[in-house]
Amino acid sequence: MRALTCFKAYDVRGRMGVDLDEDIAYRIGRAFAGVLAARTVVLARDVRPSSNALSDAVARGLVAAGCRVLDLGLAGTEEMYCATSVFGADGGICVTASHNPVDYNGLKMVRAGSAPLDAETGLLAIKALAETDVFAAPDAAGEVVETAAEARAAYVARVTEFVDIDALKPLKILVNAGHGTAGPCFDAIAEALDQRGSPLRFERLFHEPDGSFPEGLPNPLLPENRTATARAVTETGADFGVAWDGDFDRCFFFDQEGRFIEGEYIVGLLAQAFLEREPGGTIIHDPRVIWNTCDVIAKAGGHAVQSRTGHAFIKQAMRDVDAVYGGEMSAHHYFRDFFHCDSGMIPWLLIAELVSRHGPLADLVAARRAAFPSSGEINFQIANPREAMGRVYDALAAAAVSMDETDGLSLDMGRWRFNLRCSNTEDLLRLNVEAQADAALVAEGVSRVTAIVLGDGSHSAA
Structure with a gap:
């Protein structure tokens, strides 16, 4: 064996x-x-x-x-x-x-x-x-x-059902496939939209599939991988930009100024959009960055349910509570009417409709970003992640307002909050910090937790 x-x-x-x-x-x-x-x-x-x-x-x-x-x-x-x-x-x-x-x-x-x-x-x-x-x-x-051919036609028909073609305005959208798998599938969607009278226009970047990834691995969650998309958005005058990972089940957004939009704000936008369609509906979210999402859902009259991070867990939770939508801050978005599965193509269609109806993407997230600033995900490569989490617990748990262990360690410290967890797919310890209307408090929280995680200072953030 x-x-x-x-x-x-x-x-x-x-x-x-x-x-x-x-x-x-x-x-x-x-x-x-x-x-x-x-x-x-x-x-x-x-x-x-x-x-x-x-x-x-x-x-x-x-x-x-x-x-x-x-x-x-x-x-x-x-x-x-x-x-x-x-x-x-x-x-x-x-x-x-x-x-x-x-x-x-x-x-x-x-x-x-x-x-x-x-x-x-x-x-x-x-x-x-x-x-x-x-x-x-x-x-x-x-x-x-x-x-x-048959499978792609069925797929394109399903995802394009999520957008109201008549509501779309003649937006220009910059799309970056990162030389991954997204390009040919995107082209099929764009062609189907065009045949139905969509006014959307597209600028394509790194569009042809190339497994050598000449522009680097397609992972826009890493800050160093965002520059090309941000620059292309501003150079082409696009209304917003979209970039995908290698198998395009995650998508990432840039506003018209080329600024990257953190995943939790997209989750909030999509949650609000679905609750407008289905008042009182249930929305799934992961435990990493939650305050913006929960605030949006509460104000829209929806029901928020927390699930452990990861597609298998989110999908099962979607089925268990009949959630209309589920979102992770890492840019996985799940849809009841897409077999309770995640999609990297449906979100940009919905965002295009939101921008068409309500105005620039930067304006849609500005107030939310100010109300609930966050750190973005910080990764640590350390020898003993569990030991590091134990140090953080020992140092901060007694002062916490509340603690949650749905996935890793989440401590609510009053006006700031953090989640620290081991990755399900990589040998990394991941930290996310958020605060209430105080970006300086986010930076302070990051510094405080990082110092405890790194212990004697012999290791560094990845």
Whole structure:
């Protein structure tokens, strides 16, 4: 039996040749089919150099288990989600490592109905079976069926239902695919909008898929990766900018001045938009940065429900409480009417409608940013994250107004608040600080928690 190190909290991810290879991918395909008793499985892949071979290996494993594999080819994770539900498949897999380093890859997997997989719903069973490498003989022959065109058409039809075309104004939008998977899918959406009379115009940046990522890894959450988008927004006179990560299930926004908009303010905007459509609705949010989101939801008459961070947990919470929308400050946005799944394309369509109806994006977030300033996510690479969290608890918990451990450690210190948690997908400790109408208090909180995290000062923020 070969122990597998690539299984994480809710997906498979690791370094090629170290944690993951074609043999492991084959065995995961076999195990996925076995655990889920799958007959039909959707398969997609991103643009990374290793993704073709891994996708082929997963397909071989599924076929060997007797599955009919609906192959989407180069496609985003959310296209896999859509196809899994639309085609009534027993599960779906996307070969992708999203924003991780270029020598990484992974698999995002869902059950029938695009329902999430985690430790309690089959992920650990798949890991255990893949480790044994002992599989039952199939009772039918498997096959691979190319379904890229049909799947993309169904996906485009679904996401464009979220926007009122008649409400759109002739905005110019700068889009940055980061040489990831987003470009071809975006073009299909843009063409469909144009055919329906949309007045939107687009400027494209780093649009062609290129797994060598010549402009750097597509991860706009990192400040150093935002400059090109910000500059292009101002140079082209765009009304706002959008940038995606590698598999485009996250999208990031820049206002007309090229200023990056932190994820929690987009969550607030989208929550308000959905509560206008569905008064009294339920909105899911993660525990990292919450005050702006909860304030918006309360003023709009909605119901806020907190969930543990991560797509598997948010999606299950969406189903449990029939939430119309869920948002994470890390730029994952989830939609009840998109199979309770996350999408990086639906948000920019909704923001385009909001800007068309209510004015510039900068104006829509200015008051919220002033009322609830935040730090953005700060990452630490340290040897013992749990020990560091313990130091923070010992130093600050007694003075806290309240404490929450839904995901990591959240302490409400009165006029400022922070969340400190270990990443589910990377070896990092993550800090977020927010305050009530006092940006200086955010900086003070960051400094205070950072000093405790770093302890003797021998480590640094990543």
